[in-house]
Amino acid sequence: MMIVRPVRTTDLPVLEQMAAASAAGVTGLTPQREYLFDRIQQSLAALESDIACQTEESYTFMLEVDGQVVGTAGLIASAGFTQPFYSYRNETLIHASAALGVNNKIHALTLCNDLTGVTQLCGFYLAPEHLGSAAADVLSRARLLFIASHPQRFSERLFDEMQGYTDSEGRYPFWEAIGKPFFKMEVEEVDRRIALGNKTFIAELMPTYPIYVPLLPDAAQQAMGQIHPDAEVPFAILTDEGFEADDYIDAIDGAPTLTAKTHWVRSIVHSKLARLCITDNRPAGTEPFLLSNLQTRQFRAGLADVLLHGDEAWVTLETAHALACEAGDQVRLVRFEGCAGGGFA
């Protein structure tokens, strides 16, 4: 069975391996032992605390498949809480002259901090052999059930940054055109510095005036809003959840930033609470559901066959154990409608 649970200190070695294997620049997965250790402690502390309103908490979850840890995903309660968070906002400017019968729509990018205070989905990594399975869906969407059960810990909007498009030589055309003239450094260096938690240099070096998109080289224009092939699965899952890629792009690589209103996200709005009932036999007429308990420290989420009968969710004992639940506990569940990120294993 697939189970998502909060990270533990004992996960440090596996988290390190995942960070090393993940693409550069994934928020929350900087391949540094001290950094990852801190993230684990932050997650433990956040889950331990009784939080009435979101501040700088971050949460890290691990996905186990049949007892093996194969993936991780995280949440940052408020982006930009201690260091400013930068994005480019897509803007449309109309340059019109009635006298000349001209009406031009001009696409411009404005550096902004709009996503400050918004909850960020981050640190998504799944072992490649599981990418085509339901594991990606379970891992990504388990976070959404956690948000649904603990809304006071999160903001009214959510966002996730996708990994950007790179050319055949591994360069980001967007960075080459926009970033490099101002930063005079390679993107890896920027990612490294951001990961170390110092973003002041972005404010110091980034272009402050809007960028007119039509003036950019074709390669940079084409890279805007494009995702890396590795990001296709997370992208498909979140767009299926109702996230949209229209408003913001990443300030470094031009990749789309997906945003959504929290209460419009499919797994959140369609999830419901039910009372867990345990049956020894697998009952007839079950359907796959993504379900979670309502705990924090003992949070569990997983994919299981459930017979939903009124406000009773009938599951096997094995499922109840995996969810750290007993009969009569409240659970949150949402129908699992196949995976957005590949075939249903």
Place this chain on the structure above:
Amino acid sequence: MMLIRMARPDDLDALVALARLADVGVTSLQADPVQLAERIERSQRSLRNELDRADQGYLFVLECSETGTLVGTCSIESALGLRSPWYNYRVGKVIHASPALNIYSSAETLFLSNDHTGSSEVCALFLHPDWRREHNGGLLSKCRFLFMAQHPERFASKVIAEMRGVSDEQGCSPFWEALGRHFFTVDFAQADHLTGVGHKSVVAELMPKYPVYLDLLPAHARAVVGEVHEKTRPALAMLQEEGFRYEGYVDIFDAGPTIEAYLHEIRAVRQSRLWTVSEQAAVDAVAGEPWLIATTGLNDFRMVLQTLDAPQGSLSLDEATAQLLGVRSGDVVRAVPLHPPQDLSQVLP
């Protein structure tokens, strides 16, 4: 002999013919009879002081006095941008520095500006290709400074000149292709024409209003910012000789430089002075140099070029020249050497 005088209504046909020869890029001279007639009218009314400063403009012509052929023209606008906005890009600097990272980078940036609002402009100079010889170019260009020196109250303290920017033989401007084209879906020649017929502010409405980072433009577009068209180099040199300087302002379409000078610091204004005419028989100047000699009137402003030995006390003119200028012995003229003299003692009192 070549004579500069104010344009008259009966010059219209000759001016239209002349303007037809002008290329794209001489924006303020269009071969449009209605527009040119209006310009002549405006010049005459300006001379009579019937117009507001905002509308005043002066149109000069260069004539071959023997044949009466009109071979060149130039203008002064008294005050720019007081009716519709006058636009330039200012090539500014934005410094991005991170002391912690030891990074310091200077980004050249184009800022849309109206900074030259109210300045006077010398413009619309065109000389027939067959007459681009001897001192005709200098005569045309610099006549305006003697006029301004004599009537400074009619002009602003700052004088500017827009120099034609780089374009290829097809009239295609690399700067326009990289910038303007994306905002204004016509070609450069058409935009240029619209500007020439007084639609510059309309065109400017379509141009980017936020600063544009030069580093983000293609190299071939960056390379022409502040550069003049090959054919404009002599005109640029002539104005530079008079003290005009590039101060970072460029045209919003072709990025040609706008050069500027304070009126009282223009060499021909500063060094010109009034002389009393003494008429005498034509004598070949021995060690002479070319001088610009202008009358002091408005409607009857005239200017010629004559080679003179350094004048002492009064300015000797031969009869033909005096007649052409309409002056007699005892009258006063304003004169200055065509080029900055090596020895200033010749002109400074």
